Amino acid sequence: MAFCKNCGNQISDDAMFCDKCGTSVNDNVASAQQNEQQYGGPQQYSGAQQYSDPQQNGYNQQPVQPEILSDDADVQKNKGIAWLSYLSLLFLIPLFAAKHSEYTRFHVRQGATLCAASLAYAIVQAVLMAILNSIFRPELTWFGYRQHPFVSLVGVILGLASIFFLVLAIIGIVNAATGKRAELPIIGKFDLIAKLIDKIYDAIC
Numbered sequence: 001m002a003f004c005k006n007c008g009n010q011i012s013d014d015a016m017f018c019d020k021c022g023t024s025v026n027d028n029v030a031s032a033q034q035n036e037q038q039y040g041g042p043q044q045y046s047g048a049q050q051y052s053d054p055q056q057n058g059y060n061q062q063p064v065q066p067e068i069l070s071d072d073a074d075v076q077k078n079k080g081i082a083w084l085s086y087l088s089l090l091f092l093i094p095l096f097a098a099k100h101s102e103y104t105r106f107h108v109r110q111g112a113t114l115c116a117a118s119l120a121y122a123i124v125q126a127v128l129m130a131i132l133n134s135i136f137r138p139e140l141t142w143f144g145y146r147q148h149p150f151v152s153l154v155g156v157i158l159g160l161a162s163i164f165f166l167v168l169a170i171i172g173i174v175n176a177a178t179g180k181r182a183e184l185p186i187i188g189k190f191d192l193i194a195k196l197i198d199k200i201y202d203a204i205c
Contacts, residue, residue: 085111086172
């Protein structure tokens with residue numbers, strides 16, 4: 001069923017003219033087509049929303065920036081791990097665990113210098129004792145081989161001297177645990193190892 005555009009009367013499907021006002025049915029069809037072109041066809045709704053890439057809309061994810069702390073906050077936060085720098089090769093733990101801390105970096109440089117110095121001393125001690133044992137050969141006794149008295153004396157002296165590195169480690173641990181930046185006695189001013197540590201920091205930071 002259709003309706004007349006002129007008077008609104010209901011028109012049968014096979015009628016050519018409106019029974020009430022005589023308006024042609026073709027005029028009604030043309031008017032309906034004109035209205036459809038003017039206001040557009042029916043819109044289709046889609047409940048699914050298209051995904052939009054945030055980077056295409058200008059929302060680029062920014063890299064995570066390291067936390068910048070004040071000097072006092074840096075000390076309070078990292079002094080609990082900085083003291084590990086003076087336990088031989090354990091300086092690698094604060095080196096990587098607190099790589100953005102200036103306070104930890106200072107003690108890592110000092111601890112790495114102490115580790116290198118004690119290792120160098122141990123190598124020199126072992127080589128020197130091997131040379132002395134080759135010159136002053138041990139004597140064979142009823143109870144086995146007995147070291148030459150001179151070699152034994154040198155060994156005792158070198159052993160006592162190695163306590164110096166233990167004392168330095170204790171000093172460094174106390175300094176780091178109490179929030180102090182203090183160079184180790186004697187070896188603290190040697191910056192060869194410290195420069196190497198700085199290069200490692202530049203590579204990992």
